[in-house]
Amino acid sequence: MGMPFYVAPEQVMKDRADYARKGIARGRSLVAAVFADGILLCAENPSATLRKISEIYDRIAFAGVGRYNEFDQLRVAGVRHADLKGYSYSREDVDARSLANAYAQALGQVFTHEMKPLEVEILVAEVGRELGDDQMFHILYDGTVIDQPDRVVLGGDAEAIAGRFEAAHDRAGSLAEVLAAAMAALAGPDRTLDAPAVEAAVLDRGNGRRTFRRLTDEAITDALGETANGGSTTAGDESGGDDARAESGGTAPGPDAAGAPASRPGDEPQPGGEGAEADDDDDAEGSGDDEPPS
Secondary structure, three states: OOOOOOOOHHHHHHHHHHHHHHHHHOOOOEEEEEEOOEEEEEEEOOOOOOOOEEEEEOOEEEEEEEOHHHHHHHHHHHHHHHHHHHHHOOHHHOOHHHHHHHHHHHHHHHHHHOOOOOOEEEEEEEOOOOHHHOEEEEEOOOOOEEEOOOEEEEOOOHHHHHHHHHHHOOOOOOHHHHHHHHHHHHHOOOOOOOHHHEEEEEEEOOOOOOOEEEEOHHHHHHHHHHHHHHHHHHHHHHHOHHHHHHHOOOOOOOOOOOOOOOOOOOOOOOOOHHHHHHHHHHHHHHHHHHOOOO
């Protein structure tokens, strides 16, 4: 009689975790962050039909990375769970914490008892009435729940993206600023992302009962342009300081300043010299306006 086949439980769990992590790492990443007016969810997703970010209920959003068919089934189950609870009790009784616990139980059950774990990581976000009441729950493939107060990154290369995004994220910033920081973190230092290459949505606390709002390509482009114009305006104000002082009648450096040539006896002033200097200043100002913004 042969010995039965035996594998240590620790080895089984390790193999399943490695299998799930490899599948998730092959997908594109997703960033979620709190900003002044709500919660932003931004994912690298060139597809116009397959959505990583969706609405679950009035103030709750869902996001997933990994195998699309698996996290989309979880999304549908979450919508049904929220609708049933809201119909049976009250709409105010549907919250992200209870939904995250339900997802954690389902993912943990599959990871422990099924041969193949789900290759997904999901996010459940709920926007609060005030800035400090926002909630984000990151649920891993094995059912682990992580409460994230400010920002979270899901998917492959999450550590590098999180490091770049943490340095630029301000939870009190505007939507345009946080969106630009999220897209820059997703792109990395070697490439750039434009509006058609990303999927973005917000939970806007001022949007009424249903706070979920998907951002179109035009809205993303306008937000990035707003951020770029704000940066170029600041740079122009700093570089134009000398011209502003000259126009306001400020004291200009005299001939005795360091590096200025000293006047020699017998030098005669050229006719129209002051007018020529004024014309040069005007030309310099005009050429600065014609330069494209940086």
